[in-house]
Amino acid sequence: MTWRLPAALPPLPDPPRAPTAVFPRPSQQEFRDVLAHLPAGVSVLTTDGAHGPAGLTASAVCSLSVEPPLLLACVDNRSRTLARLLDHGTFAVNVLRRDQTDVARAFADPGTGQDDRFAMVPHRRAEQGAIVFDDALAWLSCRVQDTFPGGDHTIVTGRVQALSHTHGEPLVWHQRGFRGLA
Numbered sequence: 001m002t003w004r005l006p007a008a009l010p011p012l013p014d015p016p017r018a019p020t021a022v023f024p025r026p027s028q029q030e031f032r033d034v035l036a037h038l039p040a041g042v043s044v045l046t047t048d049g050a051h052g053p054a055g056l057t058a059s060a061v062c063s064l065s066v067e068p069p070l071l072l073a074c075v076d077n078r079s080r081t082l083a084r085l086l087d088h089g090t091f092a093v094n095v096l097r098r099d100q101t102d103v104a105r106a107f108a109d110p111g112t113g114q115d116d117r118f119a120m121v122p123h124r125r126a127e128q129g130a131i132v133f134d135d136a137l138a139w140l141s142c143r144v145q146d147t148f149p150g151g152d153h154t155i156v157t158g159r160v161q162a163l164s165h166t167h168g169e170p171l172v173w174h175q176r177g178f179r180g181l182a
């Protein structure tokens with residue numbers, strides 16, 4: 001038997017009506033509680049400048065593009081490092097090891113000054129003046145490519161200029177605590 005397309009297809013049913021109920025806006029606490037389930041690696045973003053090195057702990061970092069090599073970081077607009085990073089035009093992502101919890105805490109503590117933060121971790125100036133940690137699990141130095149507004153954060157994209165990695169276990173942020181992978 002030959003199957004034939006009917007000359008006229010029956011009309012499609014009416015699309016479902018747009019919901020009239022407005023989805024309630026989640027509270028900041030609910031939003032944080034839900035995203036606390038999302039594990040993330042922990043890095044320290046570093047930059048340089050007339051006032052010396054500056055850096056902050058960041059978990060909102062991810063790859064963006066392979067060709068060209070781009071990554072992105074989301075930085076709180078209140079971060080004192082953000083203006084310095086944008087002013088200098090370069091930054092490095094230092095991926096922390098499982099045993100670098102103290103470094104992560106220092107670079108996240110608003111009460112710890114930049115000099116004290118950097119005194120905790122052996123570091124050097126690498127290619128294009130990027131500040132990289134000697135003991136980082138991996139690092140990438142970037143030129144700031146673009147910035148985009150992201151609510152109370154700024155999305156900073158970086159064009160990767162140099163990079164390096166070793167072997168080891170990463171530090172992970174999950175459920176508001178520092179953990180390893182196991």
Ligand SMILES: Cc1cc2nc3c(=O)[nH]c(=O)nc-3n(C[C@H](O)[C@H](O)[C@H](O)COP(=O)(O)O)c2cc1C
Pocket residue numbers: 042055056057058059060061074075076077078079080081082104107108109110173
């Ligand atoms: C595990 C962890 C991850 C964090 N991730 C980010 C992040 O992705 N972006 C950000 O702006 N702040 C992040 N923070 C908060 C900053 O590290 C913190 O606000 C820091 O004091 C900013 O320093 P600054 O004001 O000297 O730049 C994170 C903190 C912790 C503990």
